[in-house]
Amino acid sequence: xxxxxVIKSRDVTLLEVLDRVLNKGVVISGDIVISVAxxxxxxxxxxxxxxxxxxxxxxxxxxxxxxxxxxx
Amino acid sequence: MIYSxxxxxxxxxxxxxxxxxxxxxxxxxxxxxxxxxSSEIGRVIKDAGRTDVLRHEEVxxxxxxxxxxxxxxxxxxxxxxxxAVDVLRRRYDEFKKNINRLRDKVxxxxxxxxxxxxxxxxIARAHKSSTAGSGAPGDTPAKxxxxxxxxEHETQKAFEREAEKHIRALESILQDAISExxxxxxxxxxxxxDAKYLVGKGAARDxxxxxxxxxxxxxxxRYLFSGPWPPYNFxxxxxxxxxxxxxxxxxxxxxxxxxxxxxxxxxx
Numbered sequence: 081x082x083x084x085x086v087i088k089s090r091d092v093t094l095l096e097v098l099d100r101v102l103n104k105g106v107v108i109s110g111d112i113v114i115s116v117a118x119x120x121x122x123x124x125x126x127x128x129x130x131x132x133x134x135x136x137x138x139x140x141x142x143x144x145x146x147x148x149x150x151x152x
Numbered sequence: 153m154i155y156s157x158x159x160x161x162x163x164x165x166x167x168x169x170x171x172x173x174x175x176x177x178x179x180x181x182x183x184x185x186x187x188x189x190s191s192e193i194g195r196v197i198k199d200a201g202r203t204d205v206l207r208h209e210e211v212x213x214x215x216x217x218x219x220x221x222x223x224x225x226x227x228x229x230x231x232x233x234x235x236a237v238d239v240l241r242r243r244y245d246e247f248k249k250n251i252n253r254l255r256d257k258v259x260x261x262x263x264x265x266x267x268x269x270x271x272x273x274x275i276a277r278a279h280k281s282s283t284a285g286s287g288a289p290g291d292t293p294a295k296x297x298x299x300x301x302x303x304e305h306e307t308q309k310a311f312e313r314e315a316e317k318h319i320r321a322l323e324s325i326l327q328d329a330i331s332e333x334x335x336x337x338x339x340x341x342x343x344x345x346d347a348k349y350l351v352g353k354g355a356a357r358d359x360x361x362x363x364x365x366x367x368x369x370x371x372x373x374r375y376l377f378s379g380p381w382p383p384y385n386f387x388x389x390x391x392x393x394x395x396x397x398x399x400x401x402x403x404x405x406x407x408x409x410x411x412x413x414x415x416x417x418x419x420x
Contacts, residue, residue: 094202096261096378097209102200104384105223106159108239108391 154181154230155193157211158382159240160219161251163187167218172211173197173204181233183240186247189215190236197227212382220251222389223382239391246389254386257331258356260349260379262363264322267372268341271314276307312338318370319345325366329359334385344373348385356380 155173163182170178172191180187189211197204205226212223230236240247280303291299315338323333326349335347351359360377367375 093378094206096376098200098205100381100384101205101209101223101226103225105225105382105387106228106389106391107225108228 153193153196154190154233154236156224156228156230156236157189157191157208158215158224159222159247159251160187160189160215161185161255162219166215168214170211170214173207178211178215181236181240183237184244186240186244186251188236188240189221190230193229197229200226216382220255221382222247222250222254222387223384243389243391250387250389254350254383256353257350257383257386258353258380259383259385260351260356260359260377261381262345262347262349263343263376264318264345264370265342265374265376266315266318266344268311268315268338268344272307272311272341275310275314276303279303279307279310311341315344318373321369322366325362326359329355329362332386350383350386351380353380 155176157172157178160180163180163185164187166178166180166189172178173193174195176191176193178189178191181190208226212221215221230239319335319337322345330349330351332350333347335345337345339346349359363377367373
């Protein structure tokens with residue numbers, strides 16, 4: 081059970097990382113950089129996963145605050 | 153090719169040895185008093201793999217320990233150093249403005265989940281019982297339909313007011329500790345708030361304590377609190393594709409205003 085909580089916590093943190101690293105920050109578009117559309121496609125999937133985690137937490141009724149993390 | 157992690161408030165050589173993607177050594181590409189933290193990369197990244205994404209974030213966080221950072225979005229790769237320098241040169245003022253705004257600031261994330269569905273049902277029930285008997289037996293179907301729609305509308309408004317009450321309570325508690333915020337309310341019925349806060353490093357402890365106070369007062373909600381992060385959500389640098397607002401690019405609305413004489417879209 082404890083392992084499950086740790087895994088859940090780590091995954092939620094990973095999603096917080098992805099939410100920032102893939103979609104925020106300085107954005108440079110166009111032919112000045114070499115950009116790859118596939119990353120965006122993967123991210124669409126991750127957004128679905130993120131909302132799934134929220135749904136999972138809700139259904140399970142587990143304390144979401146257990147996922148409190150430091151980003152370091 | 154040059155993989156970029158962040159822009160920093162220094163053009164000096166990094167004091168610390170850091171490995172980036174594929175173990176490549178991180179170095180600074182300088183322009184005046186700013187620099188682009190980068191490493192060489194010999195492949196095209198085709199997906200957002202867990203290892204690469206986490207390495208990107210790790211580099212930014214380690215650099216953040218010493219410098220003001222403007223994190224780059226994952227997979228921002230330049231063909232040559234000259235391309236990178238060109239961006240730093242043309243957008244220097246914008247980078248400097250962001251650096252000054254974000255100096256000594258960190259980002260925190262807060263998500264609050266409340267039993268929204270249940271609360272809304274409660275409001276709907278209360279509304280129904282308070283208006284019981286208001287429907288006349290002789291109502292036409294059209295009139296019944298209008299009454300139902302009106303009841304739904306009022307329920308939704310009351311639900312939003314209830315959400316607003318809690319969000320205002322949180323904001324009044326946090327307001328002295330935050331510099332800026334990005335908040336989305338009721339993204340779904342149960343996701344009361346999805347917010348990012350920009351907080352001075354010196355106020356980070358206060359921010360946590362104030363948030364804990366709110367949590368104690370609202371023990372029936374669930375929370376995801378994360379940070380401190382580099383200020384990903386507060387960087388305002390978007391360099392558009394060429395031509396401006398081309399299909400699939402960044403919308404004009406999201407772009408910073410261009411200065412006179414700055415084409416702002418391509419390498420010359």
